[in-house]
Amino acid sequence: MASTLTDRLSRLVKTMRGQARITEDNVQEMMREVRMALLEADVALPVVRDFIARVKEKALGAEVVGSLSPGQALVGIVNKELAATMGEGVSDINLAAQPPAVILMAGLQGAGKTTTTAKLAKHLIEKRKKKVLTVSADVYRPAAIEQLKTVTRQAGAEWFPSTASDKPVDIANAALDHARRHYFDVLLVDTAGRLAIDEALMKEIADLHAAIKPVETLFVVDAMQGQDAINTARAFKEALPLTGIVLTKMDGDSRGGAALSVRQVTGAPIKFAGVSEKIDGLEVFDAERHAGRILG
Numbered sequence: 001m002a003s004t005l006t007d008r009l010s011r012l013v014k015t016m017r018g019q020a021r022i023t024e025d026n027v028q029e030m031m032r033e034v035r036m037a038l039l040e041a042d043v044a045l046p047v048v049r050d051f052i053a054r055v056k057e058k059a060l061g062a063e064v065v066g067s068l069s070p071g072q073a074l075v076g077i078v079n080k081e082l083a084a085t086m087g088e089g090v091s092d093i094n095l096a097a098q099p100p101a102v103i104l105m106a107g108l109q110g111a112g113k114t115t116t117t118a119k120l121a122k123h124l125i126e127k128r129k130k131k132v133l134t135v136s137a138d139v140y141r142p143a144a145i146e147q148l149k150t151v152t153r154q155a156g157a158e159w160f161p162s163t164a165s166d167k168p169v170d171i172a173n174a175a176l177d178h179a180r181r182h183y184f185d186v187l188l189v190d191t192a193g194r195l196a197i198d199e200a201l202m203k204e205i206a207d208l209h210a211a212i213k214p215v216e217t218l219f220v221v222d223a224m225q226g227q228d229a230i231n232t233a234r235a236f237k238e239a240l241p242l243t244g245i246v247l248t249k250m251d252g253d254s255r256g257g258a259a260l261s262v263r264q265v266t267g268a269p270i271k272f273a274g275v276s277e278k279i280d281g282l283e284v285f286d287a288e289r290h291a292g293r294i295l296g
């Protein structure tokens with residue numbers, strides 16, 4: 001088990017006894033420990049660099065008060081900066097659109113899009129009292145269409161059938177038309193994912209976005225993806241104006257550094273965390289709690 005930032009710094013603190021301030025002299029060594037802790041939590045390297053630069057600036061000149069040591073003070077500064085970086089923005093789903101509000105789900109295959117679509121449907125039904133329709137635009141995997149049907153039923157929402165021989169844009173438009181005529185408040189559009197970034201896929205989802213003009217475009221990303229999450233996030237950000245992030249598989253044993261990387265690269269708020277395979281395993285993202293998890 002990797003040591004936590006608190007462990008790392010408390011070792012350092014012993015060598016700093018009597019130093020009441022964070023100074024140019026001691027900050028270098030402390031930043032090295034912060035860097036290691038973030039890398040161990042799987043935050044991507046360029047993101048770590050930016051983050052360290054911001055923390056260093058805040059730490060230098062920060063008054064170390066009372067019984068705190070410079071190390072403890074730094075943990076506080078890092079924690080606060082992590083939470084601030086990950087926590088800005090609105091957490092709940094934006095439905096401020098002429099109904100039906102369309103929500104587009106994007107992400108790699110296996111990230112948890114279909115599961116999250118159903119979880120969100122349930123959330124919107126129970127917490128926001130909305131009438132919700134789902135549709136799958138994944139024409140490559142008939143099994144994915146069936147999977148969405150099953151989980152939509154579990155969520156208590158309605159499912160619009162799609163045919164694998166149709167184009168994703170046509171499927172989404174047909175679902176939108178159905179949603180309008182039957183007074184649905186929300187249409188959740190699940191999309192195809194690939195195992196790796198793929199240009200054709202990116203164009204397809206960008207076209208889909210242009211056709212259905214979603215009020216929310218959510219990027220679903222696996223917290224266990226670690227360092228690679230930054231590349232995935234970059235590619236999706238280039239293709240789509242993302243409005244939010246859902247971080248899945250937070251019940252796994254990753255320290256969740258992907259959250260920081262994805263947030264920094266996309267600029268979009270992290271709205272939800274997936275915490276189990278079950279339909280009710282979705283939580284509103286809590287930046288402060290997550291900062292604690294990254295630092296260990």
Ligand code: GDP
Nearest residue numbers: 109110111112113114115248249274275276277
């Ligand atoms: P998609 O290909 O992006 O649609 O991904 P799926 O929704 O099919 O999910 C892929 C796998 O991840 C499935 O086995 C899901 O049960 C699982 N999964 C999705 N979200 C979570 C989560 O938050 N926690 C856990 N433990 N598993 C999840």
